[in-house]
Amino acid sequence: MRSFVLSLxxxxxxxxxxxxxxxxxxxxxxxxxxxxxxxxxxxxxxxxFEKLGYPxxxxxxxxxxxxxxxxxxxxxxxxxxxxxxxxxxLAVSFFWIPFNILFAKAKEDxxxxxxxxxxxxxxxxxxxxxxxxILATMLPNYILFYFSAFTFILAPLALFKHERIKHRRDGKxxxxxxxxxxxxxxxxxxxxxxxxxxxxxxxxxxxxxxSISVVGLVKTLTNLVIVILSVKIVxxxxxxxERLLDFSNKLYSSTLFLRPLAxxxxxxxxxxxxxxxxxxxxxxxxxxxxxxxLSKKCRLSFFLLGSSF
Amino acid sequence: MPTExxxxxxxxxxxxxxxxxxxxxxxxxFKVDPxxxxxxxxxxxxxxxxxxxxxxxx
Numbered sequence: 001m002r003s004f005v006l007s008l009x010x011x012x013x014x015x016x017x018x019x020x021x022x023x024x025x026x027x028x029x030x031x032x033x034x035x036x037x038x039x040x041x042x043x044x045x046x047x048x049f050e051k052l053g054y055p056x057x058x059x060x061x062x063x064x065x066x067x068x069x070x071x072x073x074x075x076x077x078x079x080x081x082x083x084x085x086x087x088x089x090l091a092v093s094f095f096w097i098p099f100n101i102l103f104a105k106a107k108e109d110x111x112x113x114x115x116x117x118x119x120x121x122x123x124x125x126x127x128x129x130x131x132x133x134i135l136a137t138m139l140p141n142y143i144l145f146y147f148s149a150f151t152f153i154l155a156p157l158a159l160f161k162h163e164r165i166k167h168r169r170d171g172k173x174x175x176x177x178x179x180x181x182x183x184x185x186x187x188x189x190x191x192x193x194x195x196x197x198x199x200x201x202x203x204x205x206x207x208x209x210x211s212i213s214v215v216g217l218v219k220t221l222t223n224l225v226i227v228i229l230s231v232k233i234v235x236x237x238x239x240x241x242e243r244l245l246d247f248s249n250k251l252y253s254s255t256l257f258l259r260p261l262a263x264x265x266x267x268x269x270x271x272x273x274x275x276x277x278x279x280x281x282x283x284x285x286x287x288x289x290x291x292x293x294l295s296k297k298c299r300l301s302f303f304l305l306g307s308s309f
Numbered sequence: 310m311p312t313e314x315x316x317x318x319x320x321x322x323x324x325x326x327x328x329x330x331x332x333x334x335x336x337x338x339f340k341v342d343p344x345x346x347x348x349x350x351x352x353x354x355x356x357x358x359x360x361x362x363x364x365x366x367x
Contacts, residue, residue: 024343028334035326042319046312097315104311174313176320184367187318189357191325196354200333204347242365249362256355260348282358289364297311 014199015212016072017081024203026078031199034085041086041093043174049097057098064091103287104294111241114287201259205268214265218272225276245285252282329353 017027049057068087075081106113205215255271255278262268329350336346 025334025337028330028337032327032330032334035323035330038323039320042316046316050312093319096319100315101311174316176317180317181321184314184317184321186361186363186367187321188325188328189360191322191327192329192357193325193354193361194322195326195329195333196350196357200329200347200350200354204344204351207343207347245362245365249359253355253359256358257352259351259355282361286361286364293364293367294311294314297314 014203015206015215018206020072020075022078022081026081029078030081030085031195033082034089037086037089038093041089042097044090045093045097046174048094049101054098054102057094061091061094064088064094100291100294101298104291104298106291106295110292110295111244111284111288113291114284196256204259205262208263209265209268214268218262218268221269222272222276222279225273226280229277229280241285241288244281245289248278248281248285252278254278325357 014027014031017030018024022030045057048060052060064087068084068091071084071087075084103113202215202219205218206212209215255274258271258274262271332353333346333350336349337343
């Protein structure tokens with residue numbers, strides 16, 4: 001459900017905003033405001049998560065998605081669009097913070113966790129643009145919009161079952177130093193990559209072919225490769241995580257480098273196939289490392305808390 | 310601490326996103342063709358992807 005929704009965010013939200021009559025510059029203003037506000041909502045989310053735990057956070061996330069999508073069709077000016085961006089930012093932050101901690105706490109080998117997450121998640125991801133692409137071809141835009149909204153609202157609730165996992169208060173104050181920012185600078189690269197993948201890539205295809213259906217079909221093809229490869233890859237990744245990361249990173253960045261060549265339908269679909277290969281292996285390796293780091297920090301936090309009692 | 314780690318991560322993710330959007334915005338402001346502006350973003354995105362392998366060292 002999460003991946004299904006993520007796929008819809010990646011493909012359709014920038015296009016919905018453009019179809020609503022906003023210009024591309026207004027779209028950029030919207031996203032810039034949205035990501036700036038995100039820093040504040042992350043603090044709110046972290047504080048609330050310590051008090052409320054997983055289920056209530058997922059319900060709150062759904063609630064804010066509901067507000068965002070209820071108001072979206074009535075938005076016709078930039079200040080209004082930025083205003084409802086606040087609800088979207090709250091919904092996203094309230095979902096991602098608990099979600100990441102949830103996966104970091106899994107007791108299995110993190111490579112297996114990342115692998116399973118990819119296999120189950122990507123099947124849903126493949127369905128989203130396929131269904132969205134077909135609907136976009138056959139149905140009016142507003143049907144596609146409400147269909148997307150419905151899945152956005154339901155997605156956080158799909159994780160509601162994790163009620164038994166209790167989160168303990170961290171207690172430490174957040175301190176940000178230049179040294180820490182330098183140490184974690186790769187997340188700046190990741191942020192840049194996310195815009196390139198989730199906003200620039202669908203817009204690039206949309207502007208080239210002037211069709212939302214082609215965007216959906218290109219994404220579907222990528223994801224179908226990912227699904228097929230993900231099922232197989234579970235058996236391949238028993239070796240070293242470091243080697244997997246090295247190999248997959250080169251493959252991933254080189255396949256992404258081919259995206260500007262998608263000038264014809266044939267090239268667009270070929271590039272999508274290659275991106276599918278690159279993305280699958282790299283996502284698994286990258287997430288395995290990320291969950292491992294986060295897991296270590298969770299354990300350290302609990303150890304310090306335990307020793308202070 | 311997980312809270313601090315997650316916060317710094319989200320902060321830097323947002324910073325990266327804002328840099329990308331600002332670059333796109335600047336290119337659009339100077340009337341660069343949208344396809345060309347998006348191409349710049351796609352190429353820089355693939356270069357960013359290469360540096361993500363540093364995740365093992367943090």
